[in-house]
Amino acid sequence: SSWWSHVEMGPPDPILGVTEAFKRDTNSKKMNLGVGAYRDDNGKPYVLNCVRKAEAMIASKKMDKEYLPIGGLADFTRASAELALGENSEVIKSGRFVTVQGISGTGSLRIGANFLQRFFKPSRDVYLPKPSWGNHTPIFRDAGMQLQAYRYYDPKTCSLDFSGAMDDISKIPEKSIILLHACAHNPTGVDPRQEQWKELAATVKKRNLLVYFDMAYQGFASGDINRDAWAVRHFIDQGINIILSQSFAKNMGLYGERAGAFTVICKDAEEAKRVESQLKILIRPMYSNPPVNGARIASMILNTPDLRKEWLVEVKGMADRIISMRNQLVSNLKKEGSSHNWQHITDQIGMFCFTGLKPEQVERLMKEFSIYMTKDGRISVAGVSSGNVAYLAHAIHQVTK
Amino acid sequence: AYRTDEGQPWVLPVVKKVEQLIANDNSLNHEYLPILGLPEFRANASRIALGDDSPAIKENRVGSVQSLGGTGALRIGAEFLRRWYNGNNNTATPVYVSAPSWENHNSVFMDAGFKDIRTYHYWDAAKRGLDLQGLLNDMENAPESSIFILHACAHNPTGTDPSPEQWKQIAAVMKRRSLFPFFDSAYQGFASGSLDKDAWAVRFFVSEGFELFCAQSFSKNFGLYNERVGNLTVVGKDADNVQRVLSQMEKIVRTTWSNPPSQGARIVATTLSSPQLFDEWYGNVKTMADRVLLMRSELRSRLEALGTPGTWNHITEQIGMFSFTGLNPKQVEYMVKEKHIYLMASGRINMCGLTTKNLDYVAKSIHEAVTKIQ
Numbered sequence: 176s177s178w179w180s181h182v183e184m185g186p187p188d189p190i191l192g193v194t195e196a197f198k199r200d201t202n203s204k205k206m207n208l209g210v211g212a213y214r215d216d217n218g219k220p221y222v223l224n225c226v227r228k229a230e231a232m233i234a235s236k237k238m239d240k241e242y243l244p245i246g247g248l249a250d251f252t253r254a255s256a257e258l259a260l261g262e263n264s265e266v267i268k269s270g271r272f273v274t275v276q277g278i279s280g281t282g283s284l285r286i287g288a289n290f291l292q293r294f295f296k297p298s299r300d301v302y303l304p305k306p307s308w309g310n311h312t313p314i315f316r317d318a319g320m321q322l323q324a325y326r327y328y329d330p331k332t333c334s335l336d337f338s339g340a341m342d343d344i345s346k347i348p349e350k351s352i353i354l355l356h357a358c359a360h361n362p363t364g365v366d367p368r369q370e371q372w373k374e375l376a377a378t379v380k381k382r383n384l385l386v387y388f389d390m391a392y393q394g395f396a397s398g399d400i401n402r403d404a405w406a407v408r409h410f411i412d413q414g415i416n417i418i419l420s421q422s423f424a425k426n427m428g429l430y431g432e433r434a435g436a437f438t439v440i441c442k443d444a445e446e447a448k449r450v451e452s453q454l455k456i457l458i459r460p461m462y463s464n465p466p467v468n469g470a471r472i473a474s475m476i477l478n479t480p481d482l483r484k485e486w487l488v489e490v491k492g493m494a495d496r497i498i499s500m501r502n503q504l505v506s507n508l509k510k511e512g513s514s515h516n517w518q519h520i521t522d523q524i525g526m527f528c529f530t531g532l533k534p535e536q537v538e539r540l541m542k543e544f545s546i547y548m549t550k551d552g553r554i555s556v557a558g559v560s561s562g563n564v565a566y567l568a569h570a571i572h573q574v575t576k
Numbered sequence: 577a578y579r580t581d582e583g584q585p586w587v588l589p590v591v592k593k594v595e596q597l598i599a600n601d602n603s604l605n606h607e608y609l610p611i612l613g614l615p616e617f618r619a620n621a622s623r624i625a626l627g628d629d630s631p632a633i634k635e636n637r638v639g640s641v642q643s644l645g646g647t648g649a650l651r652i653g654a655e656f657l658r659r660w661y662n663g664n665n666n667t668a669t670p671v672y673v674s675a676p677s678w679e680n681h682n683s684v685f686m687d688a689g690f691k692d693i694r695t696y697h698y699w700d701a702a703k704r705g706l707d708l709q710g711l712l713n714d715m716e717n718a719p720e721s722s723i724f725i726l727h728a729c730a731h732n733p734t735g736t737d738p739s740p741e742q743w744k745q746i747a748a749v750m751k752r753r754s755l756f757p758f759f760d761s762a763y764q765g766f767a768s769g770s771l772d773k774d775a776w777a778v779r780f781f782v783s784e785g786f787e788l789f790c791a792q793s794f795s796k797n798f799g800l801y802n803e804r805v806g807n808l809t810v811v812g813k814d815a816d817n818v819q820r821v822l823s824q825m826e827k828i829v830r831t832t833w834s835n836p837p838s839q840g841a842r843i844v845a846t847t848l849s850s851p852q853l854f855d856e857w858y859g860n861v862k863t864m865a866d867r868v869l870l871m872r873s874e875l876r877s878r879l880e881a882l883g884t885p886g887t888w889n890h891i892t893e894q895i896g897m898f899s900f901t902g903l904n905p906k907q908v909e910y911m912v913k914e915k916h917i918y919l920m921a922s923g924r925i926n927m928c929g930l931t932t933k934n935l936d937y938v939a940k941s942i943h944e945a946v947t948k949i950q
Contacts, residue, residue, distance in 0.1 A: 177813035185823035281834035431838035460683035462644035466837035467802040
């Protein structure tokens, strides 16, 4: 007999599971629009030139492999904070923040979630937008928090339900936690406009909510790192001491190197020191200290002026290609003769697009056309290329006409 | 961390070579690994722990989860056990940690949600060795299904391991009392210079039919400390059980780090799957192990030559990076303050800190501490 007889088979991970099903498909026209990893116009993974250069520089320095501090590589965490907050941020100057290296976005979110569970006394409730990234819920749940939701996406218009969001948020109990996607909302691609962000900030401030920003696409959304960080910086300017999770998986293409950061903005530098000590106590029994490779690459890029310049060009290049694919998808759908309004495809921003397709239609796309996406109709636009956008438009038209 | 005879960190020559191979391989990119990690790494890592001819591997009842170092492997294992072992979400299952142990063991299991973490007798300070009887008594008296964290080799911090005969006795009690073995293997190869010898205990338990976990670290034996390379090896009754266990571990990984870092796993996988690179690695490992063994024997012989009061055979009988010298806190204070030799209040020294240049000084200092301070 086994200790594990009663252990149930876990369901396949919905997002990464899509890739696995795709891999098994033998159709030559297959398209993987599941996981959010950037592809170039040939459908290939793209290793940024600035990353290759950074790697070569790192290799030439012949560094040792001694453990990083628990909080990670200091040059990396400092540069991450500056990237998010802006170099002239008063927060940076006063030192009233702590940034620790995290295992990409997931690891950073989890550190934050654990920190909230242990130290945020007023509430267990984390309010997520409806919908949110599928992994947000289990991350917070496993950390011991409870999940609530606020209206966000309007399926009728495939855009932001701003009045619904404002209505719900204005009713959130004081001192609850609200999670906001800083830019390129995942999975919908629907972001508030700056005017709407201003109203959100005012409401959130009035309700005295703890704001948790998830920024996984800085630079990758609009092509402009400052524009993509606008909401984060605006909230801080309004005196809201946010907490923030960053990922360098997409904007630097460092996916498997797991480069990320978690930041807490504090009252003052002394509070930041105390918070830092507690974050380290949380990290140590999870994995002791973080992996060096991705952080070193990101740090080299952010801290070397030539590489940083090159990176900004490359990240804009990725963003521009995605925007171009959105445009081509819509024009191809029109060419197919679709009578539906596909404007949301170009209104939305970032890696993902909420097509509005229903589960049955998604199923047909998979079975009849070997086009793979998550059940909610989310496509990764990065998986679209000039070579397959017509096929995609054709297939979508077939299942929606 | 390991240090050379010049007191410097050491990036293994085979690691440098493999990193170059990886850098020159244009087919490689930075894409996400699967949630459970790089398949070639996982299979090779578990093979190293269990042996090429492991019946468990042949019978397809071994699973592996690439983890962030040994700590990450321990944590995933602990989170799984808390959810699925001995009932569902049974946080009351006692977890036994050796006295003393690596202090992070306690925190890992506590943060995984276990409420009842206890110690089992291990170090006998009076005789400077293993308190086997105390250990076995604790196992006899432990509630059935209790979890025991066992150090596979090179016990941290005492350097004192059970002998094969003693392991047999431990296994017999654990089997009879239905206790769960969770091995922590951070020094395979690094301890004795032999991978097989250092894995003897784990393999013995497997041959005795136990279901067990083994958290492996490649930090020391590959010198890959900051790349965070670890593996949780799961040995189950059959393939079906292992498959279900892994599917649940996947869910745990997904909310902890989503998928593991690729660089270190690639280095290890490339090395272990090439016979030539494997031999080079083995040579590098032996270099490290031999230097530590040499420092042990040199320190002991100097102390005996000086006629330092007490017995010093434990220095060479202990194994691995650490040694419990037997110095008391006052003597340690003397070492630190008067001789500027830094060691833990427990009397634990890191053997890697010894070099041919400082052996005489350290031996003389220990001699002074022991003769001057009681």
